[in-house]
Amino acid sequence: MSVKELDKQYIASTYNRFDIVAVSGKGSYVFDENGKKYIDFGSGIGTLSFGIADDVWAQAVGEQAKKLQHISNLYYTEPAVKLARALCEKTRLKKVFFSNSGAEANECAINAARKYSQDKYGKDRFVIATLKNSFHGRTLTTLSATGQEHYHELFTPLTDGFVSVPAGDIAALEESAKNNTLAAVMIECVQGEGGVIALDGDYVKAVREFCDKNDVLLIVDEVQTGNGRTGKFYSYMNYGITPDIVSTAKGLGGGLPIGATLLGEKTESVFSFGDHGSTFGANPVCCASALTVVERMDDKFLFEVKRKADYIVSSLKDVKGITEISGLGLMIGLKTENPAREVVERCIENGLLCLTAKDKVRLLPALNIPDDLVKEAVEIIKKSL
């Protein structure tokens, strides 16, 4: 049987796949089973920060795999502490909890916020406000946190303790804190799955002020926006605020599964021995892999991310067939006259992999994509509209 037939027979049908069997790649090129070459503007949903089979990344992963691929959190390991230190130095947050995915990083953020608030104010202060149209993951609790009704209907009853408020509406947030049960606010500075929508700068600052005034924790979900994607190391850095807790995953591992929850001053000591854990969390190969991503993200590299993003936006700005461009850095949403899925399918025919988000075409190229491929991709998009 072919790969596609085996997939149909043996894999749960949760994904409506595009008609490609991916076999290999290099940098921002992907090859399918027929040897057809594609430029990759999806990068594994923003996970392949330095593209496919990047040399620096592959060497670090290979060396660590030959040395010690796993040992568990019962022992100390060097890749984990080096990565944790790098993340704290880049953010000035205090401590890191490692897990394996974005949803798990958010679960930890939620637990940390609840524990801080309940320890200090009593058992009733556990509510987390999230934004309408947000996306925070697929575990039952992070689905409950996600502010989109259609994710809620399938798996009731949901986890208690989440309310969603409209982005941009500070009064609604204040209302949600009225009965003194609010522990935290969780936001994505750029809503990714929700359609690549950047939050307004004044609103994000107002949320920070609201949180400070009420000792409510601000959690920023940097799962998709983080690790250089928006042209800053974390997207909140575009907004001049500092969160109390940051969750991240996707691009952090450069293509291996790792999640991290960064705890600031208020929550750095909230967990004691045994309060939280993850068997594969801080896996040495994943940490060594993530370290090659984080260490290369200096100002010069981030400037290049912005420059490439500016080029894409300015090249597509007045193109017929595109009605709106949104996003931040190399996280770009295109509202198109034709349905997004159709445009993406035509891009694929023309040799470009890209994504959708709601009614938008979503572009998430590798952060180190070469200029000539960016140029070529822009031309393919134009002719696929």
Ligand SMILES: *Cc1c(COP(=O)(O)O)cnc(C)c1O
């Ligand atoms: C993808 C995503 C998640 C979930 O990450 P997983 O690794 O799939 O669990 C959570 N939050 C945001 C903002 C995401 O984009």
